[in-house]
Structure formats: structure tokens, C-alpha cells
Amino acid sequence: MTLRVGVIGGGQLARMMIAPAVELGLDLRVLAEAEGMSAALAATATGDYRDLETVRAFVADVDVVTFDHEHVPQEVLRALVADGVSVHPGPDALQFAQDKIVMRKRLTELGVPQPEWAAVSTLAELQEFLDAHTGAGVVKTPRGGYDGKGVRVVRSAEEARDWLDALTDGDALLVEELVPFVRELAQQVARRPSGEVVAYPVVETVQRDGVCAEVIAPAPGASARLVEVAEDIGRTIAEGLGVTGMLAVELFETDDERILVNELAMRPHNSGHWSQDGAVTGQFEQHLRAVADLPLGSTAPRAPWSVMVNILGGPVDGTLESRFGSALAAHPQAKVHTYGKSPRPGRKVGHVNVASDDLDDAVYVARAAAAHFL
Amino acid sequence: MTLRVGVIGGGQLARMMIAPAVELGLDLRVLAEAEGMSAALAATATGDYRDLETVRAFVADVDVVTFDHEHVPQEVLRALVADGVSVHPGPDALQFAQDKIVMRKRLTELGVPQPEWAAVSTLAELQEFLDAHTGAGVVKTPRGGYDGKGVRVVRSAEEARDWLDALTDGDALLVEELVPFVRELAQQVARRPSGEVVAYPVVETVQRDGVCAEVIAPAPGASARLVEVAEDIGRTIAEGLGVTGMLAVELFETDDERILVNELAMRPHNSGHWSQDGAVTGQFEQHLRAVADLPLGSTAPRAPWSVMVNILGGPVDGTLESRFGSALAAHPQAKVHTYGKSPRPGRKVGHVNVASDDLDDAVYVARAAAAHFL
Numbered sequence: 080m081t082l083r084v085g086v087i088g089g090g091q092l093a094r095m096m097i098a099p100a101v102e103l104g105l106d107l108r109v110l111a112e113a114e115g116m117s118a119a120l121a122a123t124a125t126g127d128y129r130d131l132e133t134v135r136a137f138v139a140d141v142d143v144v145t146f147d148h149e150h151v152p153q154e155v156l157r158a159l160v161a162d163g164v165s166v167h168p169g170p171d172a173l174q175f176a177q178d179k180i181v182m183r184k185r186l187t188e189l190g191v192p193q194p195e196w197a198a199v200s201t202l203a204e205l206q207e208f209l210d211a212h213t214g215a216g217v218v219k220t221p222r223g224g225y226d227g228k229g230v231r232v233v234r235s236a237e238e239a240r241d242w243l244d245a246l247t248d249g250d251a252l253l254v255e256e257l258v259p260f261v262r263e264l265a266q267q268v269a270r271r272p273s274g275e276v277v278a279y280p281v282v283e284t285v286q287r288d289g290v291c292a293e294v295i296a297p298a299p300g301a302s303a304r305l306v307e308v309a310e311d312i313g314r315t316i317a318e319g320l321g322v323t324g325m326l327a328v329e330l331f332e333t334d335d336e337r338i339l340v341n342e343l344a345m346r347p348h349n350s351g352h353w354s355q356d357g358a359v360t361g362q363f364e365q366h367l368r369a370v371a372d373l374p375l376g377s378t379a380p381r382a383p384w385s386v387m388v389n390i391l392g393g394p395v396d397g398t399l400e401s402r403f404g405s406a407l408a409a410h411p412q413a414k415v416h417t418y419g420k421s422p423r424p425g426r427k428v429g430h431v432n433v434a435s436d437d438l439d440d441a442v443y444v445a446r447a448a449a450a451h452f453l
Numbered sequence: 454m455t456l457r458v459g460v461i462g463g464g465q466l467a468r469m470m471i472a473p474a475v476e477l478g479l480d481l482r483v484l485a486e487a488e489g490m491s492a493a494l495a496a497t498a499t500g501d502y503r504d505l506e507t508v509r510a511f512v513a514d515v516d517v518v519t520f521d522h523e524h525v526p527q528e529v530l531r532a533l534v535a536d537g538v539s540v541h542p543g544p545d546a547l548q549f550a551q552d553k554i555v556m557r558k559r560l561t562e563l564g565v566p567q568p569e570w571a572a573v574s575t576l577a578e579l580q581e582f583l584d585a586h587t588g589a590g591v592v593k594t595p596r597g598g599y600d601g602k603g604v605r606v607v608r609s610a611e612e613a614r615d616w617l618d619a620l621t622d623g624d625a626l627l628v629e630e631l632v633p634f635v636r637e638l639a640q641q642v643a644r645r646p647s648g649e650v651v652a653y654p655v656v657e658t659v660q661r662d663g664v665c666a667e668v669i670a671p672a673p674g675a676s677a678r679l680v681e682v683a684e685d686i687g688r689t690i691a692e693g694l695g696v697t698g699m700l701a702v703e704l705f706e707t708d709d710e711r712i713l714v715n716e717l718a719m720r721p722h723n724s725g726h727w728s729q730d731g732a733v734t735g736q737f738e739q740h741l742r743a744v745a746d747l748p749l750g751s752t753a754p755r756a757p758w759s760v761m762v763n764i765l766g767g768p769v770d771g772t773l774e775s776r777f778g779s780a781l782a783a784h785p786q787a788k789v790h791t792y793g794k795s796p797r798p799g800r801k802v803g804h805v806n807v808a809s810d811d812l813d814d815a816v817y818v819a820r821a822a823a824a825h826f827l
Contacts, residue, residue, distance in 0.1 A: 097471070104773060120475060121494070359786050407749075
């Protein structure tokens with residue numbers, strides 16, 4: 080009778096679904112890429128998520144399928160749907176998270192504010208776009224990029240020649256205007272198959288080297304209008320793209336108070352980790368509720384301010400565990416989340432959440448606690 | 454390098470250690486009594502915790518041993534300690550939770566306020582105690598009782614004749630005065646082997662038919678003096694008995710504002726479940742930190758009021774899961790915790806936590822959400 084939720088991918092996002100699944104009484108089953116991954120505790124199968132028969136065998140005894148990442152090929156997803164499997168988010172929605180050009184086209188149709196963009200496949204097309212946009216732009220490979228990979232700021236088409244040369248017939252690169260943003264924001268929403276949508280407060284995200292480093296919830300100084308516009312964008316995209324589960328919308332805030340959509344993720348996202356300890360319903364629980372088509376939980380904050388700081392890399396010598404003593408002793412209010420990964424430069428190996436009545440205090444404690452692990 | 458924590462017993466308390474263990478990066482391993490128990494996800498062994506060789510085999514690859522219950526025999530515990538195993542709480546502490554007469558003697562030595570009591574093994578001894586205490590008393594079997602079992606209010610020694618007749622040589626029953634209490638309270642503290650102790654706010658517990666039904670945190674209307682006295686009692690017992698891990702002290706509050714110790718539990722306890730969602734550090738995380746000798750976490754409340762309501766029995770027809778839709782839809786701020794148990798009259802199958810700025814609101818929502826499962 081217990082609902083079985085299958086997660087394809089055994090990374091930290093699947094791992095962080097384990098805790099709410101246990102409490103909510105959902106039977107979480109993970110198809111991991113290998114032994115010993117972050118979500119190993121819930122792994123019931125190991126194999127290649129690109130192989131249809133591997134995935135078919137895994138989903139044979141689950142009630143609903145969801146994901147740790149967006150990399151499962153469309154042909155696998157569509158075969159599952161044809162088999163009658165309940166897949167959330169489904170392939171029609173996931174295509175927009177898998178291909179940035181497809182996403183830009185759809186957001187244009189929906190009238191969602193976004194950077195000016197073009198699909199380009201030749202040096203001439205790219206240079207023409209750059210010439211029309213202050214001589215600079217952001218070139219992106221439409222597929223497979225994450226954490227700054229597959230993204231390049233260029234001031235001449237020549238700087239993307241290698242990517243253009245590597246294109247096969249019919250493919251294109253995405254180029255976007257270089258948005259003069261003052262900060263980056265993120266909007267989390269959840270949508271369940273029956274249509275209910277809930278929105279979290281918009282948050283500020285701080286990136287370093289293309290990787291999320293810190294998140295402050297809610298976004299400091301956000302006007303009521305900004306909060307409303309961000310939520311509207313999140314709801315419009317979730318509904319317009321037919322997203323089921325969590326949706327993260329990464330946003331630019333410009334100096335003239337516009338908000339433009341940067342990227343999408345259709346799963347729990349780093350910018351929503353604060354909600355584990357800072358909201359009544361954390362994003363991992365919310366994702367499970369959404370994909371299981373259970374009523375969604377309150378997104379109300381538990382504290383005036385929540386701050387998330389990533390543990391990037393981990394200790395240069397020793398394990399995360401070797402730093403627990405000092406980190407926890409110094410900061411009894413810090414909530415440390417570990418991913419069961421070996422330290423490696425730049426790797427996301429955990430994060431720290433701190434909730435507080437005082438923003439400066441929350442930022443200080445979260446950074447200080449995370450620093451114990453470096 | 455990951456610290457391996459072994460839990461003897463596969464019930465809901467072991468189950469609720471899974472979530473914080475995953476986030477904190479502890480490798481939780483459970484010796485369950487049978488297949489399919491509440492903590493099945495973390496079960497690495499199945500067997501009888503009274504059998505030394507079964508327990509020895511289980512603890513062979515853990516770093517520290519703790520418990521879901523207090524029923525592991527002293528001889529098994531002492532054999533583990535002799536083997537060099539790190540056991541928390543250890544047998545010297547656990548004996549006080551295993552035998553109520555041993556506990557009463559030790560609390561008397563420590564000067565902790567408690568009901569008047571005696572160890573009695575004959576009708577005459579019991580009647581003498583009753584005659585000296587308003588003609589009534591609470592008779593308890595010293596070992597093995599829980600949730601009202603092994604406890605009987607008597608107004609004549611004859612009413613305990615069957616228990617007295619069943620005593621073997623040298624054994625005794627515990628009799629306590631019938632305390633004219635106005636309400637019941639509980640004090641949670643955690644103590645780690647290196648000596649650090651932290652205390653939670655004292656809470657009010659509401660029992661029905663000898664079973665915990667509701668908990669309100671903090672105890673409404675508690676004076677600063679009462680909070681301090683309760684905390685002092687908790688610390689005195691944790692230190693005096695050498696407890697490691699969570700300690701729950703069940704208390705009577707009398708109409709003349711005295712606080713008397715009723716029962717002890719050396720593990721996470723039903724009266725502390727509110728802390729999962731209502732405190733910065735929940736009792737299950739705190740227990741793991743304590744037994745692993747990691748620094749203890751903040752016990753600060755996350756909200757002015759937290760209310761826990763047990764789901765006792767579960768649906769008379771259907772499963773808990775069948776009621777999820779209505780319960781979660783009606784109460785998006787309720788946190789539902791399920792134990793993976795089949796419904797059965799009177800059985801604890803889950804609980805609901807609600808945190809709120811308003812006590813009446815928290816009580817209403819927690820009761821209403823729990824009622825969906827009945």
C-alpha cells in the first residue's frame with residue numbers, strides 16, 4: 080500500500096529525499112549510477128540511466144518515477160510513458176530543462192521576461208548577435224551544461240569557434256545578451272499533476288566561478304512587487320511548461336528592477352536547500368509530495384532569515400567527518416548536511432543552513448560553520 | 454571514515470534516527486527484531502537482542518552502539534563493554550531505566566524530588582505503605598513495563614495479590630504514593646560521554662489510558678522557577694546516573710508547585726517528538742550526536758509553540774496512506790511522521806507536529822490533522 084517513488088540518479092538530491100520519504104512513509108527507491116553514491120542507502124538498483132532496459136527493470140516495481148538530474152534521454156522517458164509509467168516531471172516538461180534553445184523559444188511564447196537571445200550555428204550569425212548587443216554575449220551549449228560548464232562569455236565570435244566547429248548539422252548554440260544584473264535571484268515553485276501550485280519566497284543566490292556559493296532567503300530588500308513578479312514568473316513557467324515536482328527558476332535582477340529568467344531546473348535545486356531547515360516544508364519533501372500527487376505543504380518560512388552556504392571541495396586533508404567536532408562545537412545552531420562524497424577541489428560535498436532572526440548573524444554563522452570543512 | 458552507529462531495535466525510534474543520520478553523514482545500522490519493521494531501511498541485521506552472539510555479530514562492524522529501547526539484558530550489555538565496544542548509554546546507566554526500584558534508590562541518594570515509595574514483597578508490606586499514604590498507591594512491576602503496562606493503582610493490597618504471588622525470591626514490587634498532580638511534564642536533556650549536557654524546554658504531556666497522547670512545548674504557563682527546577686532535575690539525573698544520549702524525565706507537577714520524578718527513559722522519547730520540527734536540533738539528531746560524542750546542538754525552539762499529537766491506532770479501515778490526501782490538503786502546515794506500522798487499536802503508528810505563533814492554533818491543527826488518520 081505504501082507508495083513507491085523511484086528516483087533515477089543517486090546523487091545528493093536523491094540522498095536528501097531520503098529523510099522526508101522516511102518521515103512521510105514513502106518507499107523511496109533509487110537507481111544509482113554506481114555503488115557507494117550519495118543516495119546509496121535507498122539504492123535498489125545500479126546501472127546506466129541511458130539504457131532503456133536498465134530503467135525499465137528499475138521502474139517495474141515503483142508507482143511513480145522522478146529524477147536526481149535532468150539527463151535521462153527523451154527516448155527513454157517517452158518509452159516509459161508509452162509503457163504506462165507515471166513520470167514526473169514528464170518528457171514534455173523535461174525537454175525544456177534539457178535544451179536551452181527549446182526553453183528560450185517556449186518562454187518567448189509564454190511572454191516570460193528573459194535576456195535577448197538567438198540560436199546561432201555560424202560565426203557570422205554569432206557575430207551579428209554580438210554586434211547588436213554591446214559587442215558581447217553569453218554563449219551556451221544548449222544541452223548538458225551545469226555549474227558553469229557549457230557557458231562562455233565572449234566578446235568576439237572567434238571565441239566560440241571551437242564550439243561552432245563541433246556542431247553537427249541542424250544543431251545550434253544559444254547566445255544571450257550579457258545582462259547588466261545587480262544580483263541573482265531564484266524562485267522555487269512546486270506543482271503537482273492535479274494542478275496545485277505553491278511558491279516559496281524569492282531568494283538571493285551568490286555564485287562564485289559559476290557555482291552557487293550562498294543563498295539568502297528571502298532575498299534581502301526585495302520589494303513586494305519584486306516578490307510578486309518572481310512568483311508570477313515561477314507559476315507561469317510551471318503551468319506553461321507542465322512541470323510536475325519542484326521547479327527552480329534562476330533569475331537576474333537588473334539595475335532598472337527588471338527580472339529576467341536565466342536558467343531552469345525541474346527538481347530540487349541548490350538554491351532551495353535553505354528550505355530544509357528554513358521552511359515549514361522543505362523542497363525535498365515538497366518534491367516528493369508533488370510527484371506523488373499529494374497535497375502540497377506550506378512554504379512559509381520558519382524564521383525571518385535563512386542562509387545556506389555550500390561546502391565546496393571539502394577539507395584538503397582528511398574527511399568532512401574529521402571537522403565535525405570543531406564545526407558543531409563552535410556553531411550549535413548550524414545545520415550541517417553532508418552528501419557522502421569524498422572531498423575534491425570545487426566539488427559540492429555538503430552545505431550548512433542557518434536560520435535566525437538576524438540576517439548578519441545567519442550569514443556569519445553559516446559561513447563560519449562551512450569554513451570548518453575547508 | 455564515516456562513523457558507524459549501531460542501533461539495537463528496529464522500532465519507530467530507530468526509524469526516526471535515519472533522517473538526521475543521513476543529513477549528518479553518519480552510517481546508521483540497525484539490528485531489527487524481524488523483517489519489515491519501522492527502521493527496515495537501515496536494518497543490516499535481524500535477530501534477537503537478548504542473544505549475545507547475535508548482538509556480537511551485529512556490533513562487529515559499528516563504532517558505537519545505542520538503542521531503540523531499554524530491553525537489552527544487562528549481561529549482554531556488560532559482555533559488549535568487556536569486548537571493548539562503545540555502548541551508549543552504558544549498562545551502568547541503563548540499569549536505572551531497566552529497574553524502577555534501582556532507579557528510585559538512586560534518585561533518593563541524589564536527593565531528586567520524587568513520590569514517596571517502597572519496595573514491597575508481601576501483602577503486609579504493601580498494606581502498610583497504603584495505610585501510611587491515604588490508603589492508596591501505584592504498584593509497579595520494576596521491570597518491563599511501558600505505556601501503562603505493569604502499572605496499577607490500588608486501594609488495597611489485595612488488588613496486587615496476583616503480582617505479589619508471582620514474585621520470585623528476592624524480587625519486589627515498587628509502590629509509590631498516589632501523587633495529587635495537576636498535570637504531567639517532561640524534561641529532555643542530552644549528555645555526551647565527554648560530559649557536555651544540554652536541556653530542552655520543559656514540556657507538558659497529556660496521557661490517555663496511560664499512553665502519551667499530546668505534548669505541548671514549552672509547558673504553557675510554566676514559571677521561570679519551574680523551568681529551572683525541571684532543567685536542574687534533568688541535569689542532575691543525567692550526570693548522577695551517567696546517562697549518555699537522550700534522557701527523558703517524566704514529571705508530575707503538584708498543586709503546591711512541586712515537581713516529582715515519575716519515570717525515566719534513556720533514549721529519544723515520545724515526549725520529545727515535537728523537537729523534530731519545533732527545535733533547532735531534534736531529539737533524534739541530538740541522540741546521535743550525543744552517542745557519537747559529537748558536540749551537542751542548539752535546543753532553542755523554532756517557534757513560540759509546538760504541539761505533537763500521536764496517531765493512536767490508525768484508520769479502522771484502510772492504511773495511513775489512504776488518509777494522506779485529506780490530511781495534508783486540510784493542514785498544509787502539519788508535519789506528519791509515520792512509523793511504517795499496520796494500524797491496530799491503540800498502537801502508536803505515527804504523530805503530527807505543528808509549530809505556530811499561537812498555541813490554540815497549534816493544538817487545533819495538530820489534533821485535526823491527526824484525526825484524519827483515525
